[in-house]
Structure formats: C-alpha cells, structure tokens
Amino acid sequence: MQNDKLIHQNVWVSSWVLSISLLGDALIYVILPVNAEAFGVSMVAVGFLLAINRIIRTFTYNLVVEFGRFVGTKKLALIGAFFAAISSLAYGVIDGVYLLTISRIVWGLSYAALLIVTLHYASLNTSRTGTRIGISRSVEQVGPLLVMIVGTSFAAYVGPQTIFIYVGLVSALGVWLAFFLKELDEPVRPSSQHLKKFSIPKPSSIDGLIFWMGFGIDGVFTITIALMWVEFSSPETAIIIGGLILAARRVSEMIIAPLAGRISDYFGATLPLLSMLFLCGIGFLLVGLGSLILGSIALVICRGALGTLFPTAASKIYPGDAMSAFTRNQTWRDIGAAAGPLATGVLLGLISAELIHLLVFGFFIITSSWFFLSGDYKKLGLPE
Secondary structure, three states, X not given: OXXXXXHHHHHHHHHHHHHHHXXXXXXXXXXXXXXXXXXXXXXXXXXXXXXXXXXXXXXXXXXXXXXXXXXXXXXXXXXXXXXXXXXXHHHOOOOOHHHHHHXXXXXXXXXXHHHHHHHHHHOOOHHHHHHHHHHHHHHHOHHHHHHHHHHHHHHHHHOOOOHHHXXXXXXXXXXXXXXXXXXXXXXXXXOOOOOOOOOOOOOOHHHHHHHHHHHHHHHHHHHHHHHHHHOOOOHHHHHHHHHHHHHHHHHHXXXXXXXXXXXXXXXXXXXXXXXXXXXXXXXXXXXXXXXXXXXXXXXXXXXXXXXXXXXXXXHXXXXXXXXXXXXXXXXXXXXXXXXXXXXXXXXXXXXXXXXXXXXXXXXXXXXXXXXXXXXXXXXXXXXX
16 A cells, blocks of 8 residues: 555645646636737637647547556656646747647647646545545646736736746746656556547546536636626736636635535535536526626636536546546546637627527536436445
C-alpha cells in the first residue's frame, strides 16, 4: 500500500501543477470571444478554437493513459506542464485559425495528461476519494481565479495578445513544481479493457448529466457571459465583468468542492448531488429568462459542487473500476464542453444567448429524468 502521507503530498503538488498550467486556457475563454478580430479569426472560428482542445481529448484520453503507463506518472506531469506553458505562450505570438488550432490541440493533450495524473493520485485511497478529489478541484481553481482577476485587467493595458506572453512565462513554473512529485509504484490505469480502444465510451445516465453540465456551463455560459453583458456596457467593461463572474466560479469551486467531497464521503452523495442538479437547472432557466446575476450565482455554485460530486458519484455507481468511471465521466464532460462552444458559435447568428440557455435547460431536464428512471441514483447510498 502507498504511504498516505506520500499520496497526500502528490495530490497537492499535482493539483498545483494543473492549477498553474490552466492560466492560459482560463484567460483565452474571456479574451478571445470579445477580441476575435485581434487574433485574426471569425466568431464561428472562436467557437471551434475553444472546443477543439476538448474534442481532441475525447479521442486521446486512452492514448495519454498508455503513454503515462510507459513513462511514469511524474514524467507525464512534467511533459504536460511543459507543453501547457508552450501553448499559453503561443497565444501571444501567433494568430490565425490554423496556428491557434495547433496550440489548442497541444493544450488539450497537456490537460488530459495533467488531469489523469491528479485523478490517479486522488483515487489511490478509495476510502477518501471524494475528499481528495475535492482538494484537487479546489487547488486547481487558484491559478485560473488569479488570472481572471489580474489578467483581464492587465490585458486592457498591454493588449489582448501580449498578455499571453506573460501568462506563458508564469505557467512555466508548473514544470519546476512537477519535479517535486514523488514516484509511485502503481501505474495510471483508468480502464484495462478500454486502454487500446480509440473510441468514445457509451454514456451512462450520470455521464449524460455531466455532458449537459459541460455543454451548458463550461460551454454556452462561459462563452456567452461577457457577450450578454455587452448589451449593458462597453466591450472592455463586459470583459472585466465576465472575468469576475468566471473568477467567482473558481472561488466557488475552491470553497465548495472540498466541502462537497467531504459531505459525500461521510453522509452519502445522493442528497448533495440531487440538490445541485436542481440548482443547475434553475440556473440555466434564470439566465435564459434574462436574470444574469441570479442565474450566474446558481450556475457558479452548482458547478463548484458538481465538479466533485459527479466523479465521486460515478465511483460509487461503478465501485469496481473507479478510474474507468472517472475517465468516461470526464470524456463526456469534455464532449459537452466541446459541443457547447461549437453550437454557440453557430446559434448566435440565429438566436440570442438567452434562448440558447433555455434550450440547454430543456435538455438538462430530459437527461435528469433519464437519471431518475434508470435508478442509478439509488446506487449512491451511504459511504462504505
């Protein structure tokens, strides 16, 4: 058995590496939609660029896992952190859809590597899976939170592209930090039967729910929040407001994720999961009805909790192969978060952002009904 202290240390270090590596990706979601012309791309291309990193991950998680087994968990973290910094730096020195696509693909692979590392460490002690995932999710948000607050304001002075040069240099600290990870004997092993299959896994009802969370919150809401505020303010102010709202989302995850994980470990995941699913639906509805502040608050809160509760619930529904459940769950979240920007980029030319949120609300209700009718929620129960 792995030493608990060593596992705990690796959970913290790998989470900080991921947090620092997320700086460029967090900022591009706010900067690019409002400054598409400065990057030499159209609004449709913006949706594609913000989705391609997730699209590539849906087909390459198993490949990254195989590579991680070959080189080891620590080296996988080092490689992921290095290319994450390179992709962030690239946003500041290149433009045009082709080069930016390459950079986003590099980031997608880097994130897959770093996420697999953190989930691997968090799941080594199965009796505290929720707590460790909660800690990881909380730490993960610190870097994006800081860049949302500081980066969006700094971008107004140095320019929407130049800011990424600074962000890329700061992200290089993640490579240095990854050297402090300790080697563990257990390999990264999400699913022995799917490792060599480059296909999308069939979704369960819980995967369907996380798909719409990814589509709605990580995709539609993230892409359109600044654009919706443009109706009430200048583009510069809308960027700052959008950045603050997305920063609040990070704060929520920092505080709520570990709390939700601890609650699910000690009292069962059923009640907190169902409560947050209800709040998520209400959030989509409120934004769709034009209540941006209340709707944003609801979505910010539930995302903070669901980031922990979904993988924790998946591990309880499929206790025999937790890492396989994690990987499939994340795959469908990425598919949703990739489809969200793509659909938004196309639909914004036809309907309003508010109406898109109402459509998401409708599909979320349908999928929630599938979750209840399947009976999967009954498998959550109490902790072991």
